[in-house]
């Protein structure tokens with residue numbers, strides 16, 4: 086019987102799967118995002134809004150139906166249900182997110198969280214507004230503290246991946262290239278085409294997590310996970326400056342070979 090040229094019928098002719106670590110290194114060096122991912126603005130009502138109950142933070146001004154955070158622009162707009170209550174409902178819009186347009190397998194490299202690498206050793210003072218601060222990712226590497234500042238709108242996708250602390254499909258790990266750390270997302274389970282790429286932002290009490298989940302699921306884990314998190318940006322902290330006073334380290338990335 087003719088095999089029709091199908092790789093499915095002849096496994097030896099299938100393209101070998103790239104080692105995920107090498108795949109990550111290749112994309113870091115080429116400074117490109119992987120094919121098979123796309124940016125989507127999450128704007129429909131179908132599960133894209135979360136409803137949070139939260140005490141009224143100091144940065145909120147206004148009364149009753151027009152409460153609005155003076156510093157935040159990430160969808161932090163809410164309506165007071167009761168003047169006497171310390172609680173208010175907020176409707177959070179996720180904004181942009183990253184979706185897989187092809188399937189990914191458990192273990193695959195998915196994306197790099199690109200940005201400026203800042204170190205506590207560097208002395209320049211950076212200040213961020215509340216929106217920019219949501220793109221700062223703190224992590225430890227070789228016993229030192231670093232931060233990836235992804236606040237610049239650079240068209241990269243890693244900075245647009247949203248938080249999911251119960252059933253994330255990716256986990257952040259550090260990958261060293263040319264002696265410098267890079268933050269990369271790897272799939273911790275199979276990801277279907279059409280699924281949103283997510284990871285756990287860390288242990289902060291993020292306001293959008295206040296929604297009720299009826300079916301908690303245990304999160305699978307990988308070794309060598311990075312001990313890291315986005316900087317906490319609770320409404321009451323939204324004008325706090327970044328603790329990082331670092332110079333930009335921008336010359337570590339290799340040119341595409």
Ligand SMILES: C[S@@+](CC[C@H](N)C(=O)[O-])C[C@H]1O[C@@H](n2cnc3c(N)ncnc32)[C@H](O)[C@@H]1O
Nearest residue numbers: 159177178179180181219244245246247248293
């Ligand atoms: C690093 S940015 C992610 C990209 C962002 N969605 C955007 O459009 O720029 C982090 C911000 O996304 C939003 N976000 C992330 N995960 C979310 C979630 N699960 N629910 C609601 N908003 C989320 C919050 O506004 C958060 O401050």
